[in-house]
Amino acid sequence: MWVYEKKLQYPVRVSRCNPRLAKYLIEQYGGADGELAAALRYLNQRYTIPDRIVGLLTDIGTEELAHLEMIATMVYKLTKDATPDQLREAGLGEHFADHGPALFYHNAAGVPFTATFIQAKGDPITDLYEDIAAEEKARATYQWLIDLSDDPDLNDSLRFLREREVVHSQRFREAVEILKEEQQRKKIF
Amino acid sequence: MNTSVPRDYYQLLEELQTIDFVLVELNLYLDTHPEDVHALQQYRAWSERRREVKARFESRFGPLQPDGAGGPGLTWDWNRSPWPWQV
Amino acid sequence: MFTQQKVYHPYVGPFDPCPPVRIKTYQTPPQLYLGFQPPGLPQFPPREALRRGTLWPALFSPYEGRRRDSAP
Numbered sequence: 176m177w178v179y180e181k182k183l184q185y186p187v188r189v190s191r192c193n194p195r196l197a198k199y200l201i202e203q204y205g206g207a208d209g210e211l212a213a214a215l216r217y218l219n220q221r222y223t224i225p226d227r228i229v230g231l232l233t234d235i236g237t238e239e240l241a242h243l244e245m246i247a248t249m250v251y252k253l254t255k256d257a258t259p260d261q262l263r264e265a266g267l268g269e270h271f272a273d274h275g276p277a278l279f280y281h282n283a284a285g286v287p288f289t290a291t292f293i294q295a296k297g298d299p300i301t302d303l304y305e306d307i308a309a310e311e312k313a314r315a316t317y318q319w320l321i322d323l324s325d326d327p328d329l330n331d332s333l334r335f336l337r338e339r340e341v342v343h344s345q346r347f348r349e350a351v352e353i354l355k356e357e358q359q360r361k362k363i364f
Numbered sequence: 365m366n367t368s369v370p371r372d373y374y375q376l377l378e379e380l381q382t383i384d385f386v387l388v389e390l391n392l393y394l395d396t397h398p399e400d401v402h403a404l405q406q407y408r409a410w411s412e413r414r415r416e417v418k419a420r421f422e423s424r425f426g427p428l429q430p431d432g433a434g435g436p437g438l439t440w441d442w443n444r445s446p447w448p449w450q451v
Numbered sequence: 452m453f454t455q456q457k458v459y460h461p462y463v464g465p466f467d468p469c470p471p472v473r474i475k476t477y478q479t480p481p482q483l484y485l486g487f488q489p490p491g492l493p494q495f496p497p498r499e500a501l502r503r504g505t506l507w508p509a510l511f512s513p514y515e516g517r518r519r520d521s522a523p
Contacts, residue, residue: 181428182377183448184385185501231395238388248449318478321516334514338504341512342392345482349396352487382501389506393488400490 177237184241185335188328189252194265197253198283199323203246203336205280207292208312210246214239216293216309223297228350232306235343242336249329250278303351310344369425369451376421377451383414455479455512480512 203209217236221229254262254276262271269285280288294305317337321330352358390407397403422432426441456476463471492509500506 178429181442181448182380184388185381185504186374186378187449231392234388234391234395238392244448251449314478314480318514318516321514324516330516335502335504337514338510338512341480341482342389342505342510344480345485345488345510346392346396348482349487353396358487378498378501382497385501386497386506389500393506397488397490402491 177240183245183248184238185245185332187245187248187252187332189249190326190328192253192255192257192261193326194254194257194262194267196324196326196329197250198266198270199320200246200249200253200283201278201281202283202316203313203320204243204250204278205288206282206316208309208316209282209288210239210243210313211280211288212292213309213313214243215290216295217306219293220295220302220306223295224299224302225354227353228299228303231346231350235346238339238343242339245332245336247278249332253329299354300351303347303354306347307344307351310340310347314340314344369446373425373451376417376424380414380417380421383410383417386410387414455481476517478512478514481510485509 205211214236217232217239221232221236224232254267257265259268259271262268270279273279282288294302296302296305314337317333317340321333321337324330324333387407387410390403390410394400394403394407418428418432422428426444430442455478457479458474458476460473461471461475463473488507488509492507494500494506495503495508495511503511505511
């Protein structure tokens with residue numbers, strides 16, 4: 176089960192109404208390397224990974240749900256109270272025609288979220304390598320989003336999310352080492 | 365409710381976010397380093413602090429979880445605004 | 452000196468229509484180097500950890516973004 180807490184993991188501030196940025200950020204909401212894909216990928220893989228790794232997949236998968244909420248908050252704030260005209264000018268006319276002011280799980284180009292974005296092979300090393308690749312792809316996406324954004328407050332939150340991909344990638348790499356059972360770790364704790 | 369939250373809402377919220385973040389980082393670290401006793405002690409100490417700050421936040425600004433209403437109020441505060449994306 | 456940003460110099464053809472970018476960059480963040488994180492690494496103070504997105508300086512990866520009018 177999961178327990179919801181009524182707060183964001185990290186503060187999200189937005190300097191100005193900017194639906195164009197929201198259109199790009201949706202990539203991390205419903206895109207192939209986005210936070211929804213990440214959460215579903217890890218939480219699904221954990222049933223068939225060796226027990227030692229289940230905790231890590233559970234905890235990172237759960238953190239991704241918190242990141243999903245941060246991305247939703249960014250999109251919400253960037254588009255809140257924007258007029259249909261403003262949305263159309265920002266390239267969100269097609270989105271508005273289908274979803275009005277609602278958020279939806281699709282990528283920046285409007286391709287709806289699909290389970291084919293993620294994978295589970297049931298081979299532990301294969302799945303962890305997929306997870307490491309997913310973290311690096313998400314990190315790259317955040318870099319491109321930071322490059323596209325001229326909103327300093329938003330970039331602060333995007334840098335936080337990019338750094339989290341670095342840490343998750345590190346932990347998945349350690350998970351691979353644990354499964355290899357060849358650690359040179361000195362027991363000095 | 366359309367009244368803005370008071371300024372110290374953000375201060376106390378960030379205090380809680382700070383503690384929770386240290387806990388998340390130690391949690392993931394401990395998932396791959398379960399025998400690091402020092403990190404484990406650190407985790408337990410921060411969990412203790414968290415309980416305090418969470419209680420302080422909830423008594424001042426309402427529940428973070430449905431069962432966290434805490435105060436003696438007679439109304440159901442859980443679904444009262446603002447929600448995280450609104451502040 | 453170590454840097455997380457590497458550079459390369461792509462071939463510039465005589466018929467490239469866009470103004471050539473002679474120095475291209477890419478990121479090589481710390482998880483590529485750290486290996487299995489050793490215990491007892493120095494930590495950021497809590498508030499700074501939140502701001503930076505990690506508790507450990509050894510895992511911190513700065514990314515300032517590039518000028519929006521320059522090619523990646």
